[in-house]
Each structure stands twice: as C-alpha cells, then as structure tokens.
Amino acid sequence: MSHAIEKFRTRARAVNSLLCIGLDSDPAKIPAVFNGNVLAFNRWIIDETAHLACAYKPNSAFYEARGAAGWRDLHETVQYIRGKYPDIFTICDAKRGDFANTNGYYAGAIFDDMGFDAITLHPYLGQEALTPFLERDDKASIILCRTSNPGARELQDLTVENVPLWAHIARTVSGWWNERENCMLVVGATYPDELRMVREIVGEMPILMPGIGAQGGDVQAAVSAGVDSHGGNLLVSASRSILYDVDPGSAARSLHAEINRYR
Amino acid sequence: MSHAIEKFRTRARAVNSLLCIGLDSDPAKIPAVFNGNVLAFNRWIIDETAHLACAYKPNSAFYEARGAAGWRDLHETVQYIRGKYPDIFTICDAKRGDFANTNGYYAGAIFDDMGFDAITLHPYLGQEALTPFLERDDKASIILCRTSNPGARELQDLTVENVPLWAHIARTVSGWWNERENCMLVVGATYPDELRMVREIVGEMPILMPGIGAQGGDVQAAVSAGVDSHGGNLLVSASRSILYDVDPGSAARSLHAEINRYR
Numbered sequence: 001m002s003h004a005i006e007k008f009r010t011r012a013r014a015v016n017s018l019l020c021i022g023l024d025s026d027p028a029k030i031p032a033v034f035n036g037n038v039l040a041f042n043r044w045i046i047d048e049t050a051h052l053a054c055a056y057k058p059n060s061a062f063y064e065a066r067g068a069a070g071w072r073d074l075h076e077t078v079q080y081i082r083g084k085y086p087d088i089f090t091i092c093d094a095k096r097g098d099f100a101n102t103n104g105y106y107a108g109a110i111f112d113d114m115g116f117d118a119i120t121l122h123p124y125l126g127q128e129a130l131t132p133f134l135e136r137d138d139k140a141s142i143i144l145c146r147t148s149n150p151g152a153r154e155l156q157d158l159t160v161e162n163v164p165l166w167a168h169i170a171r172t173v174s175g176w177w178n179e180r181e182n183c184m185l186v187v188g189a190t191y192p193d194e195l196r197m198v199r200e201i202v203g204e205m206p207i208l209m210p211g212i213g214a215q216g217g218d219v220q221a222a223v224s225a226g227v228d229s230h231g232g233n234l235l236v237s238a239s240r241s242i243l244y245d246v247d248p249g250s251a252a253r254s255l256h257a258e259i260n261r262y263r
Numbered sequence: 264m265s266h267a268i269e270k271f272r273t274r275a276r277a278v279n280s281l282l283c284i285g286l287d288s289d290p291a292k293i294p295a296v297f298n299g300n301v302l303a304f305n306r307w308i309i310d311e312t313a314h315l316a317c318a319y320k321p322n323s324a325f326y327e328a329r330g331a332a333g334w335r336d337l338h339e340t341v342q343y344i345r346g347k348y349p350d351i352f353t354i355c356d357a358k359r360g361d362f363a364n365t366n367g368y369y370a371g372a373i374f375d376d377m378g379f380d381a382i383t384l385h386p387y388l389g390q391e392a393l394t395p396f397l398e399r400d401d402k403a404s405i406i407l408c409r410t411s412n413p414g415a416r417e418l419q420d421l422t423v424e425n426v427p428l429w430a431h432i433a434r435t436v437s438g439w440w441n442e443r444e445n446c447m448l449v450v451g452a453t454y455p456d457e458l459r460m461v462r463e464i465v466g467e468m469p470i471l472m473p474g475i476g477a478q479g480g481d482v483q484a485a486v487s488a489g490v491d492s493h494g495g496n497l498l499v500s501a502s503r504s505i506l507y508d509v510d511p512g513s514a515a516r517s518l519h520a521e522i523n524r525y526r
Binding site: 024026062068071097098099100102106108109122124129144148149150156158161168169172 | 331
C-alpha cells in the first residue's frame with residue numbers, strides 16, 4: 001500500500017473522520033475581514049477545522065486564476081498544513097492528464113515541490129500516460145470516474161463492453177490498484193446509485209466523493225452508498241458550504257457528525 | 264465563426280503555414296548560453312521562427328513545474344507574442360477539464376488574464392462543464408479526441424454506439440462546432456488512419472495535430488490525412504525537434520516546407 005493511502009487511512013481512524021475540506025478560496029467571496037488575503041483565510045479555515053479534517057483539497061483553478069501570486073498561496077497553504085498538521089492527507093484537485101513526459105513535470109510540481117500527497121487526474125490518455133503518477137509508491141493518484149456535475153452523463157454514461165464508461169473506468173483502475181494500492185477514484189455524491197455500483201466494483205479502494213453541500217448531494221444516501229463494508233475508505237468533500245459559512249468550524253462539526261451517523 | 268478561429272485561418276493564409284511551435288521549454292535542456300532563463304530562450308525561439316509560425320503552443324506543465332516563477336514566464340511569453348506578433352495564434356496546452364464553476368476560473372486565467380486565443384481541454388465531464396470555454400465567441404476550445412501517446416488506445420478505442428470513443432467525441436464536438444464555430448480537436452499524427460476518419464467526420468473544423476518530430480509521427484502520412492479538402496484547417500505541432508535543434512530557425516524552415524509539400 002502506498003504511503004499516501006496509509007496516511008489517509010490512519011488519519012481517518014485517528015480523528016474518526018471522512019471529512020475532506022475543499023480549499024476553493026476565492027478572494028472575492030472570503031469574509032471582508034481578510035481583505036482578500038487568501039493565505040490568511042486558508043490558515044484560519046485550517047485552524048478552525050483541523051481537528052475534524054481527514055483531508056484538505058485545494059482546487060488549483062482558484063489559485064491559477066490569480067497568476068503567480070495565487071500559485072504562491074497554493075504552495076504556502078500546503079506548506080502550512082504539512083508543517084502544523086503533518087498527519088492530514090492533502091490533495092491537489094488539479095484534474096491533470098497529459099502525456100507521460102509532460103505528466104512528469106506535473107508530478108514534480110505537485111508531488112515533490114509542493115509536497116501534496118495526492119492529485120486528481122483524467123483517465124482519457126490511459127495508464128501509460130499516467131505512469132509518472134502511478135509509479136509513485138509514496139503518493140496517491142485519484143482518477144475521475146463518475147463526476148458530480150449535471151452534464152456528467154453525456155460521455156460517462158456511454159455503454160462500452162456492456163457497462164457504462166464510468167463502470168469500465170472503475171474496473172480498469174481496480175486493476176491499477178491491484179498493482180500498487182496507490183490510487184483512488186472520484187465519484188460524485190449526486191449519483192448514489194452509481195456510487196454503490198462503483199463501491200461493489202472496487203472493494204476497499206478509497207473513493208473521493210465531492211458533490212454534497214452546495215452541489216446538492218444527499219449526505220445519507222451518498223455516504224451509505226459510498227463507504228466500504230467496514231464503513232470507511234471514503235472521503236466526503238465539501239467546500240463552499242464550509243468555507244463561506246458564518247462559522248466554518250461549526251459547519252465542519254455538523255457535517256462531520258452527519259457523515260458519521262450514516263457510515 | 265469565433266474571432267480566434269478566424270485569427271488562426273487568417274494567419275495560416277498570410278504566412279502560408281500550418282506550423283505550430285510547442286514552447287515546452289525546460290531550463291535543464293535549453294542551450295547553456297541562456298543560463299536557464301526560459302523567458303529569454305522563448306523570446307529567441309519566437310524571433311527566430313515567427314515569420315514561419317501559424318501558432319505558438321506552450322504546455323503549462325513545463326511552467327508550473329517551476330512554481331510562481333514559471334507561471335510568470337508563461338505569462339510574459341504570451342505577452343511577448345501578443346505585443347510583437349499579434350497576428351500569431353496562441354494556444355495554452357493546459358489540458359484542463361473541471362466543473363463549470365471551476366472552469367470559469369481557468370477561463371479567466373488563461374483567456375482573459377494571460378490572453379491566450381485557445382486552450383486544450385478534456386472532454387470527460389461533457390459540454391455542460393465546458394460552458395465557460397465554449398460560450399466564448401472570441402476564443403477557441405480545443406478538445407482532446409485521439410491523442411498521440413502510445414497508450415491512447417486503452418480508453419479512446421473502446422467501442423461506443425458502434426464506433427470508437429474517439430470517433431464519438433469527434434461527432435459530439437462537431438455538434439458543438441455547429442453551434443458557434445469556436446472549437447477544434449486534438450488528433451495525434453501517430454495515428455494517420457484515425458486522423459483521416461476524424462477529418463471525414465468534422466469537415467472544415469480545424470484540427471491540432473501533435474506527434475511529429477520527437478514523437479515519431481510521419482509528416483507525409485499525417486499531413487495528407489489531416490488537412491481538409493482545401494489543404495488547410497490543420498495545425499501541425501512540433502516542440503522538442505525545433506526548440507532543441509542547434510539551429511531552431513532552420514529546423515522550423517525545413518518542417519514548414521515539408522508540411523507544405525504534402526498539403
């Protein structure tokens with residue numbers, strides 16, 4: 001098992017939490033008291049929620065939107081987590097997917113320079129292209145399988161070899177899991193039936209599940225469909241519903257309790 | 264037709280060129296005289312090749328690998344092109360693909376802040392998710408269809424509705440093209456048979472074709488398969504074979520001539 005998967009599982013047990021907080025911080029939306037300082041806001045959110053958090057997951061788009069300054073904030077945010085809360089699992093939600101040679105540069109930036117434990121990835125170019133991520137025994141590759149957006153069905157529901165494409169990808173990535181136990185899948189909370197079928201396919205492989213909170217996924221339906229037979233190996237991600245709550249610590253506590261009720 | 268597609272076509276006619284130069288500049292590989300200064304190297308490459316170039320295409324991974332400093336180099340490279348050679352088509356080869364809300368941030372960064380004419384995109388989340396790119400009448404969205412990497416077959420050759428997935432995507436994106444004429448497809452030069460079939464499906468939609476040069480695609484086979492019935496609407500991309508030639512201007516001139524021989 002990869003060091004990163006072990007870190008995720010250890011942390012989930014230690015704080016009895018499947019909660020992943022998406023640090024999708026937009027300077028135009030954070031409380032006025034921060035004067036648009038995303039790094040200060042992130043540190044505050046992290047300090048308010050760390051005791052409940054299994055993982056943090058900044059989405060790179062929110063940082064790239066501010067150019068070099070945003071990139072620095074992303075870097076310093078993950079440094080802050082690694083320094084103060086080294087047991088918390090960190091995911092760069094970058095949804096990358098390029099050629100093998102090029103992916104080596106992304107892996108260097110996100111795994112090595114920034115030190116994230118995991119990255120989200122597109123499957124379209126196949127396993128060979130993802131080698132620079134998948135060959136890492138110390139990290140985790142989180143492959144898009146069934147996304148939570150309204151238009152996900154357009155391609156992901158196409159039938160291939162008598163199953164939907166998302167199920168084919170779940171099977172394919174199950175094979176990768178058997179090689180090194182260093183991958184996970186993204187399956188949206190907004191499709192609990194599909195989530196249950198993915199769980200049947202993948203056994204104990206961890207699943208990252210966005211789509212509750214602002215996106216409208218039902219916590220009970222999604223958590224009960226997404227956990228494995230031991231009530232774990234699931235990361236339930238929420239972003240806006242925590243970040244922009246008037247009391248983020250309290251919002252995280254409520255969600256943490258609600259998730260655990262349905263495991 | 265989008266302003267960006269018109270810009271590409273006008274430029275291709277003006278310099279009689281289908282050549283796209285990939286600015287995948289690695290400080291460890293550029294000539295020692297540049298002392299690792301990627302921006303200076305890029306400016307030199309651009310000045311040496313601009314009279315032959317229809318487009319420039321930096322891949323974002325090579326810049327992100329160097330953090331905030333790399334991000335600044337990417338920004339300044341495209342500013343340099345826009346200032347000195349405003350007629351040349353610019354593509355950010357970022358292979359992004361996130362949720363609609365998040366894609367809005369990528370579009371803001373790459374189309375608006377940096378001012379690229381086009382971006383490469385993953386199709387996996389469907390048209391709805393790509394709206395922030397596809398709704399832009401001034402820009403172009405370049406969708407991955409059949410990539411040139413060795414492992415491309417793993418998912419892209421799966422049969423859906425009696426055709427390979429890549430052909431289904433070509434048909435789907437053809438529909439998007441009919442809405443606004445603001446998209447293109449990526450089809451690798453290493454698969455000339457597939458390229459010919461995509462061309463039959465998409466009519467006059469422009470195709471971005473990487474895979475010649477270092478990746479081994481045959482120029483004659485690929486160009487003759489990829490051009491439309493008027494010998495155009497194709498962008499032939501080369502990167503390492505030009506950037507790291509001892510005389511990049513001469514390498515670009517040879518390739519430019521070779522491409523035109525087979526149009």
